[in-house]
Structure formats: C-alpha cells, structure tokens
Amino acid sequence: MVAALRPRPYRSVLYIPGSKERALDKARELDCDAIIFDLEDAVAPDEKANARALLARVLAEADFGGRARIVRVNGLDTDWGREDAIALAAAIRAGAMVDAILVPKVSSPADLDTVAALVPDIPLWAMMETALGMLNAAAIAAHPRLEGMVMGTNDLARELGSRFRQDRLAMQAGLGLCLLAARAYGRIIVDGVYNAFKDEAGLMAECEQGRDMGFDGKTLIHPAQLAIANAAFAPSEAEIDLARRQIAAFEEAKAAGQGVAVVDGRIVENLHVATARQALARAEAIAERAK
Template identity: 50%
Template structure:
C-alpha cells in the first residue's frame, strides 16, 4: 500500500452517486464517511450502503478508508464489526484525544482478527493537540488528520484565511507526525468555489510540512494534487541526485556533489520519496 497521500476525499456513505463517482477520481484516498456526514437516523442505512459499495469494488489503486463513528457512540462498534470484513484497510477515528481510545479500537480489531487494519486519528480538539505526540506514536496508527473546523470552533477563533490561531496546533501536529514517522494531512477547506483560496491554504499547508490535505469536494482534487505533488523540476532534480549518488558510491566516495552542493543520505532519501510519489501518481492516472 502506498504512503503517498496528497489528497484524501471525504465521501458521504449516504450518497450512492458520489461513491460511484469516486472510482474515477484522481484522488489518493477515498474516506467513506459514516460519521459527520450522516444524520443519526440514517447511520445503519449508510453502513449497509457502504458495505454494498465496497463489495462492488472498482476503486483501483486508491486507498480505501472509512471514517467510523466513535466507540462511545451507539454506532461505533457496529461500524467497526461491519468494516472488518470489507476491503477497507484503514479506519479513520474522529476526535481522538488519548491513546486509550486507539487501544480500545485496536483491541476490537484483534478480536475480529484484523491485525492488518491500520488507524488514522483525527485531531480536532485541544485535548487531541495536547496528547498528539503519544497518539502519533501508537503502533497501529499511520496518519494524523487535522480537524481544523472543529478545532477552530473549540478554540473560539475568529474567521481568518491565514489561520493565525491554528498555527501552533498545526505545527505541533506536523512535528509529532515527523517524530513518529507517520503521515500528516491538513484539514478541509470549506469554500468549495474559491480556487485561489484553496491554493493559498494548500501552499501554506505544504510550507508547514503537511504531506497532503483532506477534501470535501471533487473539484478540490486538482489543485491539491498539484500543490502537494512533485512537479517536473522536482522530478528531474531527484533523478540527478540519485545519479550523482550512484556515481559517487561506485567511485568509493562517501559524499556526492551536485551543482556545487553537497549531497547527503537525507537528500537521497527525499529524492527516492519524490520518485515514489511520481510512480504512484502514474499508477493512479492509469486507473
């Protein structure tokens, strides 16, 4: 399973047409949503609809994720039990605030004989931010997702395109993800018709160190993939870095130099990551 995640699109499990369309979208991950996007009275029906959708298949190389309801709700355990026998490889857990929540879900997955199923944790509250280092380091966890809308509300932040009040939380979560070696995705952008605003917030997220972004509309995919994906210049540079490193290795040298700049192992690792991203994008585009 690839770890390249430029874009992760939330897809309401109550929306059959949207889930069908997701099979053709150039998105890295489809996050089928049983939580926020589904009213209480439609939870069971949405779950059954999602199970049928997953059984039909056809999503190609896209990572399949399900945002289930929390175990503390009336629907959480039923969600997890149902999803454990589907092609979904990852559960996205809302409002994670402690390792104890992750352990409870993990224990249920062990009972259901799904040791392979990974977890994504949404950081949406001050408590989640306060405990994010421990959450990020949990063994089954592979990604942190920012729930910036809920977090801004809980912090009582004014509307601000620059997200000034969120900078501490965003930076701390990126740091925690890097320390733990997991993916970290920025929160959603709600103004779906504002492409310039989306691009600006994507560029800000990338500058802060995020790997990609969660999305709420297919129209946001192209901009997000462009900003968080490697461009032609980055790909060419990565190839040259690896060529220079290989030549230096063959010559028995411990270092390499490219365009007058020293190349170290960290640069080689980044070059390989960039080329892996390009290979993933090619597979995705082929369907």
C-alpha cells in the same frame, strides 16, 4: 522502532457521505488518492443505520482501483459508534475491502483501543481535532495500530474559539505538534479541509502551505478541489529533474572517493540524496496509482 513511511500517495483525500449511493458510485471514477467514506458528520442521525448497511455492500462489491478506502466511524461516545465498528468488522470478514478505519476526535491513545479491539487487524487512523489531542499527539502517533492522522481543523478552530485567517495562525501550534508526532513514528498525515470549495486561489495557497510544512496531502470536501491538491502535493518536473541529478552526481562523487557532490552550486550530501530518493518514490507511486 519507527515505521517507514509508505510510498502510497495521499495527495488528495476526499470525503464521501456513506449514505449517498450516487456519490459512492461516482467516487470510483474520481482522480483522488484516497476516499474517506464518512458515517459521521456527513450522515444525518436517522440515516446512520442505512448508511452503515449501504457502505458495507458497496465496499464488498465496488472496485475503487488504487484509491485507499478509509471509513470514518462515529465516535464511541455516540449512539452509533460501537455499532459502526461491529458492522465494519462483520463486513470485512464477509469480503468488504477496507484499508483503514478513521476514529473521530482522538484525544488520547485510549480512544483508539476500543476500536482496535472491535475491529482486529485493520489499520487505524486518528482524527486530530481537539486541544487535548494536540497535546497528546506523540502518544497517539505511537499507538501500535495507528497508520495515519487527519487534521480536523474545523473542529479544532471551534474548540479553540479562533477566527479564520488565510495564514492559519491559530492552527500552527496544533499542525506542528501533529506533524512532529507523525514524522517521529513514521505515520501518514494529511491536512484539514478548505471550506470554500469554489475559492481556487485560497485552496491553492493552503495546499502549498501544507505541502511546505510537510503534510502528505489534504482532505477535501468537493471533487472540484482534486486537481489543485494533486498538483500541489506531487513532485514537480523540476523537482524530479533535480532529484535525479543529485543522485547521479552523488554516486559519481562517491565512486571517486568523495563524500559530497555539487549540483547547481549547492552541496549535496547523504541527507539530500535520501530526500531526492523519496521524491522519486512519490512520483513513481503517483504514476502507479493513476494506472
């Protein structure tokens, strides 16, 4: 049975280095829906152990409000991945608040199995950033412990040998495969990062592209990107108004014994009403997160 999509918003998913105490403290006040506490790429090799201990303490003591707390561990093929998972399991037992563990470079369901065994009961997320991962996206999405998927477009571009294009032509096949897999199994899926954090127009265009494709939100590398992502992946006032009118018109038509309604010159059927209810649920979840 396919899991239902969660109403919790994931418009803005911000990477924070697990080794930077000041950044971890500041994150509690940032307007993001989720935080990826990173023990992998953002942490130098000689800081891995310190970052692991610091993050365990912070997640036990700090209040991050309604923001989802996701920890990205190092890969299990590195010197640090297994210790990350073991330390996280111990920290969670001791009271650290962790909503999910993000596993890097997932190329098959087997890459999730070891982490699932080391850290029981906590949802897993998969970094989708390898060519093999794209080809195995459906099998990965079907993993019973998986809750979400994160596009790792930088690593994917490196593996493909592709050049940057504003339209992300080289990414389209992988993005589409992962989106199809996520939706088939009811998983959350967020788009990859936009590297030029001072380029607001470029970020906005990529957010709009991701939103129109169907992503739940976007991973971000800088707090300056939050407002644009939050706006792009939230239902607009016009969309909320239309959703309400579609639901009202359809209910009125149904009460009159009709199977369809008409709003703004367009047919409204059951499927449109379901989409409208999803939009209102997202808007309500965003408002709740902001409290």
